[in-house]
Amino acid sequence: MLMSILQRTACELLRSLEAGELLSVELTQACLERIRATDHRVQAFLRVHEASALEQAAAVDARRAKQQSVGRLAGLPVALKDLLCQRGELTTCASRMLADFRPPYDATVVAKLKAADAVLLGRTNMDEFAMGGSTESSAFQVTRNPWDLERTPGGSSGGAAACVAAGMVPLSIGTDTGGSIRQPAGLCGIVGMKPTYGRVSRYGLVAFASSLDQIGPLANSVEDAALLLEVIAGHDPRDSTSLDDPVPAYSTSVNQPLNGLRIGVAKEHFAAGLDTEVEQAVRAAIQVYESLGAKVQEISLPHGKHGVATYYVIAPSEASSNLARYDGAHYGYRTNEQELLQELAAERKILQAAGDQHGLDELDSALVRMYRRTRAEGFGPEVKRRIMLGTYSLSAGYYDAYYLKALKVRRLIRQDFDRAFEQVDLIAGPITASPAFKLGELADDPLSMYLVDLYTVSANLAGIPGLCLPCGQTHSGLPIGLQLQAPILQEERLLRGARMFEQATDWHKLRAKL
Amino acid sequence: MSEPYTIIIGLEVHVQLATASKLFCGCSTKFGAEPNTQTCPVCIGMPGTLPVMNCKALRLALKTAVALHCEIPPDTKWDRKQYYYPDLPKGYQISQYDLPMSSNGSLSIEDTKDRFAPTTVRILRAHLEEDAGKSLHDEVAGKGDSLIDLNRTGTPLLEIVTEPDMRCSAEAAAFLKELKLLLTYLAVSDCNMQEGSLRVDANINLHLETPDGKVATPIVEIKNMNSFRAVERALDYEASRQYCEWQETGRVLGQSPKQTRGWDDEAGVTRAQRGKEESSDYRYFPDPDLVPVSFSPAEIATAQASLGELPAALRARLKSEYNLPAYDADVLVNQGRPVVEYFLAVADACQDGKAASNWVTQDVLRVLKERKLAIEQLPISSASLAELMTHVKSGKLPGSRAREVFQAMVETAVDVNQAMKALGIESVDESELVSLCRQIVAANPKIAADVLSGKQQAVGALVGQAKQSNPNVDPNRIREICLKLIMPES
Amino acid sequence: MAISRQDVEKVAILSRLQLSNEELATMSQQLAQIIGYVDHLAQVDTEGVEPMAHAIERSNILRDDCPQESLSREEALANAPHHNSLGYLVPAVLGE
Ligand SMILES: [Mg+2]
Numbered sequence A: 001m002l003m004s005i006l007q008r009t010a011c012e013l014l015r016s017l018e019a020g021e022l023l024s025v026e027l028t029q030a031c032l033e034r035i036r037a038t039d040h041r042v043q044a045f046l047r048v049h050e051a052s053a054l055e056q057a058a059a060v061d062a063r064r065a066k067q068q069s070v071g072r073l074a075g076l077p078v079a080l081k082d083l084l085c086q087r088g089e090l091t092t093c094a095s096r097m098l099a100d101f102r103p104p105y106d107a108t109v110v111a112k113l114k115a116a117d118a119v120l121l122g123r124t125n126m127d128e129f130a131m132g133g134s135t136e137s138s139a140f141q142v143t144r145n146p147w148d149l150e151r152t153p154g155g156s157s158g159g160a161a162a163c164v165a166a167g168m169v170p171l172s173i174g175t176d177t178g179g180s181i182r183q184p185a186g187l188c189g190i191v192g193m194k195p196t197y198g199r200v201s202r203y204g205l206v207a208f209a210s211s212l213d214q215i216g217p218l219a220n221s222v223e224d225a226a227l228l229l230e231v232i233a234g235h236d237p238r239d240s241t242s243l244d245d246p247v248p249a250y251s252t253s254v255n256q257p258l259n260g261l262r263i264g265v266a267k268e269h270f271a272a273g274l275d276t277e278v279e280q281a282v283r284a285a286i287q288v289y290e291s292l293g294a295k296v297q298e299i300s301l302p303h304g305k306h307g308v309a310t311y312y313v314i315a316p317s318e319a320s321s322n323l324a325r326y327d328g329a330h331y332g333y334r335t336n337e338q339e340l341l342q343e344l345a346a347e348r349k350i351l352q353a354a355g356d357q358h359g360l361d362e363l364d365s366a367l368v369r370m371y372r373r374t375r376a377e378g379f380g381p382e383v384k385r386r387i388m389l390g391t392y393s394l395s396a397g398y399y400d401a402y403y404l405k406a407l408k409v410r411r412l413i414r415q416d417f418d419r420a421f422e423q424v425d426l427i428a429g430p431i432t433a434s435p436a437f438k439l440g441e442l443a444d445d446p447l448s449m450y451l452v453d454l455y456t457v458s459a460n461l462a463g464i465p466g467l468c469l470p471c472g473q474t475h476s477g478l479p480i481g482l483q484l485q486a487p488i489l490q491e492e493r494l495l496r497g498a499r500m501f502e503q504a505t506d507w508h509k510l511r512a513k514l
Numbered sequence B: 001m002s003e004p005y006t007i008i009i010g011l012e013v014h015v016q017l018a019t020a021s022k023l024f025c026g027c028s029t030k031f032g033a034e035p036n037t038q039t040c041p042v043c044i045g046m047p048g049t050l051p052v053m054n055c056k057a058l059r060l061a062l063k064t065a066v067a068l069h070c071e072i073p074p075d076t077k078w079d080r081k082q083y084y085y086p087d088l089p090k091g092y093q094i095s096q097y098d099l100p101m102s103s104n105g106s107l108s109i110e111d112t113k114d115r116f117a118p119t120t121v122r123i124l125r126a127h128l129e130e131d132a133g134k135s136l137h138d139e140v141a142g143k144g145d146s147l148i149d150l151n152r153t154g155t156p157l158l159e160i161v162t163e164p165d166m167r168c169s170a171e172a173a174a175f176l177k178e179l180k181l182l183l184t185y186l187a188v189s190d191c192n193m194q195e196g197s198l199r200v201d202a203n204i205n206l207h208l209e210t211p212d213g214k215v216a217t218p219i220v221e222i223k224n225m226n227s228f229r230a231v232e233r234a235l236d237y238e239a240s241r242q243y244c245e246w247q248e249t250g251r252v253l254g255q256s257p258k259q260t261r262g263w264d265d266e267a268g269v270t271r272a273q274r275g276k277e278e279s280s281d282y283r284y285f286p287d288p289d290l291v292p293v294s295f296s297p298a299e300i301a302t303a304q305a306s307l308g309e310l311p312a313a314l315r316a317r318l319k320s321e322y323n324l325p326a327y328d329a330d331v332l333v334n335q336g337r338p339v340v341e342y343f344l345a346v347a348d349a350c351q352d353g354k355a356a357s358n359w360v361t362q363d364v365l366r367v368l369k370e371r372k373l374a375i376e377q378l379p380i381s382s383a384s385l386a387e388l389m390t391h392v393k394s395g396k397l398p399g400s401r402a403r404e405v406f407q408a409m410v411e412t413a414v415d416v417n418q419a420m421k422a423l424g425i426e427s428v429d430e431s432e433l434v435s436l437c438r439q440i441v442a443a444n445p446k447i448a449a450d451v452l453s454g455k456q457q458a459v460g461a462l463v464g465q466a467k468q469s470n471p472n473v474d475p476n477r478i479r480e481i482c483l484k485l486i487m488p489e490s
Numbered sequence C: 001m002a003i004s005r006q007d008v009e010k011v012a013i014l015s016r017l018q019l020s021n022e023e024l025a026t027m028s029q030q031l032a033q034i035i036g037y038v039d040h041l042a043q044v045d046t047e048g049v050e051p052m053a054h055a056i057e058r059s060n061i062l063r064d065d066c067p068q069e070s071l072s073r074e075e076a077l078a079n080a081p082h083h084n085s086l087g088y089l090v091p092a093v094l095g096e
């Protein structure tokens, strides 16, 4: 019974809930049991809101029983990545800095989910402040890939992907700044989507890189992703960058196949470094499209190879600014002030003894030392690395060579896509060069870790929507993902195109055995 | 000026714009609330929050820029100015860097006391930014902590930066007065310096002639000046301080970094301030949370049309159309638009600009000052002041008693005729006056003789008797008539 | 552009991060490696290309000037690491 519930997609579950064949409390209990049974191994959740989830579920069941009107997701459990502000609930960004932070407000996405009567099941693990591709930079725990517990689920939305892949919850919300939804979805064998920048409000999403961050759905099927996107998308007057274009009925149009579909394949996506099993799976997927009558055409994205370099200038630059607010003054962690004052006194004594006047003049004030200790203790190594990198890129003398240069290359990357989409409707390719890597494998090698984002960062830089869905497995049984990309605001096309593949294949039906 | 140097002064003025809500959130901008009671997740920079620009702040900024004859670029954007300070909760201030909303403007100043020749101060730029909060050090005196109040955080500010075009403290003060007057006429800010809605920093250095050519002293920025008077005193002090320092050290521009000094108003000196660490590198970059703004020619035209008649134009009109001396025009315009309106009404009604100006600048302003009234609260309408003036002209009201009547009108809020009645003033016609004088002269042959023999002042006694028999007579007129009767030939 | 240890120390101060000597060493080496990679951007011809600061370029997004409810002082200070009944407390602000 339990697994059979959790084998089903969110849309199937919703139909059962609406038909009265299934109670939200039963479904929520099933999720909670599954979490109890498996999450001590997967470590996807930072916090499970058992009591409040069961309350919400019971309330929805009661309203259904009374034939009262309920929201679009009434009774469906949804997990939230731990950087979406939820009024009164811990919102830690997997950082020591925000270990005790409880926002006094709901993110717009959270408010929309509440209005849709979703059951907010809990908060999922992530790379600290969403900076990473393996969920290893979390200050609290390492999440494991349900398909192989020795391997990474990807990141930064590793918890969000793992909990869906492990059947703990049918739907979850993640964020994608350089691939943080699509890459873990690919490595965990589920569906993940980054909408057009501005399609979903960022209000209440704790910023990593404001011009790249976008919220999106993770699910077991394209249909489920369409449903969840339809609920969270839309204009928000509290986000100046949110788009006021109408939201199509994704969940209904998703099942209409696209006639005369033109699929673009970028030759740059199949260059050296691409794992052969991955290449075979992706090429096979493209053949599936051909067999469905799609016209496949080679395109070129010449500036894509500069994506990672461009991204690792722009994202850290914005991050260094967005994370300046964590200084121990107004919220979050603050260093121990007694120790701080003792430290300064000791340093002053030494400098005085040495008669080092310059040193004394340069010595931090208590305030500055409070900032520096607070940030040194509150942030992990990856976050510090990116703050340093971004501060450097924006600092006097380097701005033009790095930040400004990157903004120009960014436009070239965008123009590549604009040109490509004059000839094709969707671009298909790999999501990562290789399947899930072993935990710790890239721990001391930040650059190699950054290069994992090769196929994903361009969509964030260009603002276009991208989606990843399962398209195969390695002989060792690791999922392989197919990435599809569409022009600005063409989510509908993207979802319909992805659904065509899903209906023609069974990869999305495979579940991790735990 | 006899000093062996030229003073070079540039000003940086921050003006709080008169909006109801903050620049990027809905919090109130009211002054004087309890600490930290006017903040929200957005203005305290809570994780996840985003700014959305207040359109009124933008409109007021544009109006001011247009009034300062600034160029308005087609597009403008907002940048993050990054530094760490506890009154700046986001760790950056949203401001404008390389694409300000306006630049290259000007404001002309002149001095009615002729301490300097009329001149035009160029405006380098005027841009829109957010205010920071306050650090209240003394509040927690003794303890090693500062208390932070974020009520002011996010209040819209217009930063107006001048070129270094002022050559003496009087020019700087005049510029500030004229700017404040302009902003008041535009109603874009209440310009209350005590409440910090208008704040001034000054950059100053000296240019000197030396045997081996021109040199300049290092530029100093002066802060903490809380009145125009303080600005004037601080600049005078700093000029002589820099001269002495130069004579001692000989240090010139470029040999030491730009210094910031705070003005101590009690001590009357400027003191070096401890520089913020690394404040030199603000790492400006475009704020990704805000989108650019572009002003259409129509919007600029609308702003232009909304300005109304501004001080300079008004002064000119008072001089040309009402032939007032520059001094009167200045006094009137400096009182603000309502007083000018009152003056115009009086002048138009009585057809005598100068006389109207005398009444308004002397008597009306005195009453307003004594009774702390706004012109709208003055008990005398412009119409009845004009009527009073016509009565004086026609001789209906003896000039000698006009002020008495004016005072009665102020105190009892009646019109001129009622006031004259109350004071028992009725106009006496000429024939009555003449016959009265005949009687008195006839009755006082001795005095008439004295007058004839040259003691003209003796006629005063006759005037006295005339006033006794009828208090409404105009003493000057009596004197004239009596003299004529006694000495017809003169 | 190679990044020196001095650069890294200066950036650490700008970033308000206190780094131990070991951290500075690792950081210098890792930043050098990353910046070395990023330096490839210099070879891209961006002559006449407009910088692109926003993923989607729109303009004139404004709100009306209507005041809204603020947080109560208690709510505002609820997350403050150190505060009294009036506001946030921080080590003495010197110099101004
Ligand atoms: Mg400023």
Ligand SMILES: [Zn+2]
Pocket (backbone or CB within 6 Å): B022, B025, B026, B027, B038, B039, B040, B041, B042, B043, B044, B154
């Ligand atoms: Zn606010």
